[in-house]
Amino acid sequence: MRTQSGPRRAGPAFSLALAALSLALMLGGGSARAEYGDVVMNNYSDAAGMRPVVFPHWFHRVRFRCKVCHADLGFEFKAGGNKINMLKIIDGQYCGACHNGEIAWSVENCNLCHSAKPGTPTQVHESTIQKLSVPQGTK
Amino acid sequence: MKTLAVIVAPLLLAVSSASSAQGAGKGIYDKTCSVCHATGINGAPKFGNAADWSPRIAGGAAKLYQSALAGTAKGMPAKGGNPNLSDAEVKSAVDYMLAQVSKPAKKEEATAKKDEPAPKEPAAKKDEAAVKADKPAAKEPAAKKDDAATAKAEKPAAAAAPAVAAAAAPAVAPVAAAAPPTAATGDVNAFNRLLRPMGQRNAAPTQDGIHDPANDGTQALQPPLSAFDKMPKSSAGNRVNWVQALAEKKINPRWDRADVKAEPVVMDLNIVREVKGSMPDVVYPHKQHTEWLDCSNCHPAIFVPQKGANQISMAAILLGQKCGVCHGKVAFPVSECRLCHSKKKDGTTERTAEAPAAAPAGAKK
Numbered sequence: 337m338r339t340q341s342g343p344r345r346a347g348p349a350f351s352l353a354l355a356a357l358s359l360a361l362m363l364g365g366g367s368a369r370a371e372y373g374d375v376v377m378n379n380y381s382d383a384a385g386m387r388p389v390v391f392p393h394w395f396h397r398v399r400f401r402c403k404v405c406h407a408d409l410g411f412e413f414k415a416g417g418n419k420i421n422m423l424k425i426i427d428g429q430y431c432g433a434c435h436n437g438e439i440a441w442s443v444e445n446c447n448l449c450h451s452a453k454p455g456t457p458t459q460v461h462e463s464t465i466q467k468l469s470v471p472q473g474t475k
Numbered sequence: 476m477k478t479l480a481v482i483v484a485p486l487l488l489a490v491s492s493a494s495s496a497q498g499a500g501k502g503i504y505d506k507t508c509s510v511c512h513a514t515g516i517n518g519a520p521k522f523g524n525a526a527d528w529s530p531r532i533a534g535g536a537a538k539l540y541q542s543a544l545a546g547t548a549k550g551m552p553a554k555g556g557n558p559n560l561s562d563a564e565v566k567s568a569v570d571y572m573l574a575q576v577s578k579p580a581k582k583e584e585a586t587a588k589k590d591e592p593a594p595k596e597p598a599a600k601k602d603e604a605a606v607k608a609d610k611p612a613a614k615e616p617a618a619k620k621d622d623a624a625t626a627k628a629e630k631p632a633a634a635a636a637p638a639v640a641a642a643a644a645p646a647v648a649p650v651a652a653a654a655p656p657t658a659a660t661g662d663v664n665a666f667n668r669l670l671r672p673m674g675q676r677n678a679a680p681t682q683d684g685i686h687d688p689a690n691d692g693t694q695a696l697q698p699p700l701s702a703f704d705k706m707p708k709s710s711a712g713n714r715v716n717w718v719q720a721l722a723e724k725k726i727n728p729r730w731d732r733a734d735v736k737a738e739p740v741v742m743d744l745n746i747v748r749e750v751k752g753s754m755p756d757v758v759y760p761h762k763q764h765t766e767w768l769d770c771s772n773c774h775p776a777i778f779v780p781q782k783g784a785n786q787i788s789m790a791a792i793l794l795g796q797k798c799g800v801c802h803g804k805v806a807f808p809v810s811e812c813r814l815c816h817s818k819k820k821d822g823t824t825e826r827t828a829e830a831p832a833a834a835p836a837g838a839k840k
Contacts, residue, residue: 368683368684368685369675369676369678369682369683369684370678370683370684370685370686371677371678371683371699371713372712372713372805372808373712373713373804373805374683374685376685387687387690390680390685390686392696392699393805394699394702394703394713394715395697395699395702397717397726397728397805398702398726398728399726399728399729400728400729400732401728401729401730401739401766401767401768402767402768402772402801402805403730403739403767403768403769403772404729404730404731404732406768406769406772407768407769407771407772408731408732408769409732413772413800413801413804433732434732439732439733445692446692447690447691447692447693448692448695448696449692450690450692451680451686451687451690451692451693451696452685452686452687453685453686453687454687456685460804460805461685462808463795463803463804464792464793464795464799464803464804464808464809465793465794465795465803465804468793468794
């Protein structure tokens with residue numbers, strides 16, 4: 337049962353964090369309205385003349401536990417930190433462990449992954465970091 | 476066939492008046508609409524198939540135009556997924572497709588009822604009933620195949636197994652897919668004008684600002700609301716309470732890539748971390764974390780598995796370290812203070828390990 341919280345004496349560190357957080361939340365209303373956790377990967381796509389990849393975390397989360405990709409398949413917890421390319425995928429690594437026509441649809445469906453607006457930078461959409469460090473006015 | 480003719484007749488006014496636009500309609504059909512309507516994938520009414528079209532025609536031309544222009548929750552993307560088309564062009568394509576199914580009836584009935592407007596009200600109901608009648612049939616058995624099909628909402632899977640695709644696009648309307656959220660109005664004194672309005676959350680891929688609407692693959696992606704519809708809600712992140720969804724078995728994500736029967740090894744151990752400030756102490760539940768994650772995801776790289784060995788601060792979390800590796804990126808964001816800071820200094824625990832499943836903070840109000 338939740339009880340009424342007592343008198344609050346916020347320490348300076350906490351106030352700072354709260355200020356940063358509220359600032360972050362205020363700046364969060366950027367133009368893009370993509371789903372929380374959508375990862376845009378643009379390590380090589382733009383340079384190769386493809387649209388960047390959008391990875392929908394929510395879609396995969398409905399179907400797989402985090403562990404399947406982040407422990408079994410070795411995906412680092414960092415957007416753009418995995419250096420994934422099509423060679424590795426076709427070789428059965430990373431996305432290719434499932435996107436092989438057996439567990440999920442296979443690599444010839446380029447545009448299902450390569451679906452971001454050209455030039456979209458690598459990011460975790462709506463992440464705290466993105467809100468804190470990307471000046472929204474410049475978009 | 477006779478009944479179809481009666482149903483179709485009022486529409487012919489629109490069809491025949493637009494006959495000059497037929498040529499243009501065909502061109503647009505061939506380029507855009509035919510992707511789905513030629514074969515009838517993803518539940519699309521098949522080109523020239525009267526059985527597919529008659530319940531829709533019964534709803535009136537205006538309703539069909541509306542569906543074509545704004546898209547539907549069942550999977551029709553707005554303007555067939557090509558935002559470059561003008562309204563008139565979309566309508567001409569609709570007319571062209573209607574003309575194919577109504578041709579046999581055209582000659583007999585067209586003149587008879589020319590000036591009668593489409594009977595909107597009752598017809599709309601008929602349409603809904605028809606949709607309801609054919610949806611659950613496809614949906615029920617398909618839903619049970621859940622774990623067999625992973626990418627079911629997307630086109631290639633749908634082509635192979637249309638019944639499964641129907642399960643992914645439930646008949647219950649996801650709001651964002653049906654009506655594109657309007658942009659924030661220019662009212663500077665609007666309440667909470669910096670917070671995102673409800674209608675702009677969980678936007679469909681074509682409208683989310685990141686996906687390229689001109690990309691044909693974007694149309695095939697599942698809109699989030701069609702998946703979140705039946706899941707418990709929360710007030711942040713995806714607006715879905717994932718932990719509760721898992722506990723209530725609303726979702727059944729695999730623990731193993733290929734083995735559908737693999738079960739997680741759940742460890743039920745709460746770690747209490749005393750915090751220096753006035754915030755309640757943090758209770759870290761291993762249980763909810765091990766339901767999703769493997770020990771090796773966190774230990775030892777992010778957290779040294781030893782009491783007192785981990786310095787954690789909100790600053791580090793906000794910068795994406797420690798808890799912030801997931802919280803604030805994909806797990807519930809840092810705005811949900813009390814989900815972690817849940818143990819009062821005097822010893823009362825607001826939220827135990829079991830609590831979020833039973834009564835999440837968002838649902839308490």
